[in-house]
Amino acid sequence: MDRVRPSRPDLADLAPYTSKEMRAEVMLASNENPRNLPGELLDKLADRVRDIEFNRYPDPMSSHLRSLIAEANGLDASNVLVGNGGDELILDCILAWGGPGRTVLDLPPTFVMYGIDAHMTGTEVVRIPRDEEFRVDGEAVLARLAEGDIDIVFISNPNNPTGDISPETLLIDILNTTDALVVVDEAYFEFSRHTMRPHMDRHPNLVILRTFSKAFSLASMRAGYLLAHADVVAELTKVRQPYSVNRFTQLAASLVFRERVVFEATIHELLRNRDVLVTGLSAMPGVTCYHSEANFVLFRVPQASAVWRDLLHDHSILVRDFSRTPGLEDCLRVTVGTEEEVRRFLAALDEILASKRASDIMGVSATAARHEKKGAGDA
Numbered sequence: 055m056d057r058v059r060p061s062r063p064d065l066a067d068l069a070p071y072t073s074k075e076m077r078a079e080v081m082l083a084s085n086e087n088p089r090n091l092p093g094e095l096l097d098k099l100a101d102r103v104r105d106i107e108f109n110r111y112p113d114p115m116s117s118h119l120r121s122l123i124a125e126a127n128g129l130d131a132s133n134v135l136v137g138n139g140g141d142e143l144i145l146d147c148i149l150a151w152g153g154p155g156r157t158v159l160d161l162p163p164t165f166v167m168y169g170i171d172a173h174m175t176g177t178e179v180v181r182i183p184r185d186e187e188f189r190v191d192g193e194a195v196l197a198r199l200a201e202g203d204i205d206i207v208f209i210s211n212p213n214n215p216t217g218d219i220s221p222e223t224l225l226i227d228i229l230n231t232t233d234a235l236v237v238v239d240e241a242y243f244e245f246s247r248h249t250m251r252p253h254m255d256r257h258p259n260l261v262i263l264r265t266f267s268k269a270f271s272l273a274s275m276r277a278g279y280l281l282a283h284a285d286v287v288a289e290l291t292k293v294r295q296p297y298s299v300n301r302f303t304q305l306a307a308s309l310v311f312r313e314r315v316v317f318e319a320t321i322h323e324l325l326r327n328r329d330v331l332v333t334g335l336s337a338m339p340g341v342t343c344y345h346s347e348a349n350f351v352l353f354r355v356p357q358a359s360a361v362w363r364d365l366l367h368d369h370s371i372l373v374r375d376f377s378r379t380p381g382l383e384d385c386l387r388v389t390v391g392t393e394e395e396v397r398r399f400l401a402a403l404d405e406i407l408a409s410k411r412a413s414d415i416m417g418v419s420a421t422a423a424r425h426e427k428k429g430a431g432d433a
């Protein structure tokens with residue numbers, strides 16, 4: 055055959071999430087920890103790599119890591135599922151609770167993978183947009199859930215990319231209103247310190263999602279985990295890829311989790327840097343900066359896409375452009391980097407905005423001059 059038949063028609067309006075790797079001197083687009091693993095952990099990891107049986111399939115359930123996570127959270131290993139990043143676990147939840155004839159409740163603007171995974175599995179998506187301050191419309195959500203047809207709800211908490219936290223009372227109301235799977239995505243838990251863990255015992259439909267990609271400097275390894283009732287974990291185990299978490303990742307994530315106190319200093323440093331970032335952004339004329347409980351900050355700036363481009367091309371600083379996302383017009387998201395990176399970003403943005411203001415004034419006076427000339431000619 056000289057051709058291939060078309061893929062499923064419902065893929066036609068899906069675009070690949072990321073097609074090319076973007077590089078810059080200052081990487082502030084993906085909410086990663088700006089620092090690599092501490093040297094002592096790298097040394098330990100290097101020591102243990104030789105013992106890996108590369109020829110053998112990995113432990114499908116990441117048992118060692120799983121029990122470390124369970125113990126730290128006061129749970130049984132049967133309440134924990136480790137995945138190839140939080141992303142895989144989001145897909146697993148939709149594979150098990152979504153699919154054709156089933157419905158996901160999405161609260162945009164939020165993490166895009168919920169909608170993408172729903173779409174690609176033929177799951178219907180009901181969207182209840184957040185308000186101007188990015189608050190969840192609690193009344194509308196509870197009313198919709200009360201209709202009884204929602205199978206799964208995703209709540210990013212803190213919400214990526216807006217940074218805000220939903221009130222715990224609302225999350226509890228949601229859990230009390232529906233028997234849908236309620237996935238509270240705590241990818242930024244180590245920064246926000248807010249967790250729904252205390253409510254797990256009373257709510258068998260609560261799933262808590264976490265990741266090693268953000269605070270724990272392991273984005274390259276692809277490791278995430280969820281906490282849920284054992285029945286939920288058992289269902290998810292039916293749809294998951296059996297060997298998705300490789301041996302090297304299991305080793306690295308176990309080491310990092312066991313020694314996670316060493317990350318405290320960096321987390322505190324990043325929270326201080328976030329204050330510097332927010333103060334700097336708030337002081338810039340024309341910039342609106344939103345409150346964040348995570349390691350990133352969303353801000354609104356006129357001509358955001360042009361600003362994004364100037365940051366990259368003239369200053370080699372990569373941030374995330376959300377200006378084409380409904381509800382996030384003129385918004386960029388910047389990850390909290392090292393103090394040096396934050397200062398470099400603020401200085402670059404200041405320069406870009408100053409030069410835009412200058413050219414605007416010139417633009418205005420050029421127009422004024424044209425008008426004057428025209429007027430003079432008319433006279």
Ligand SMILES: *Cc1c(COP(=O)(O)O)cnc(C)c1O
Binds near residue numbers: 239
């Ligand atoms: C980063 C992130 C994840 C998961 O990332 P992984 O790298 O796949 O673990 C999940 N949810 C949100 C909201 C995130 O920002």
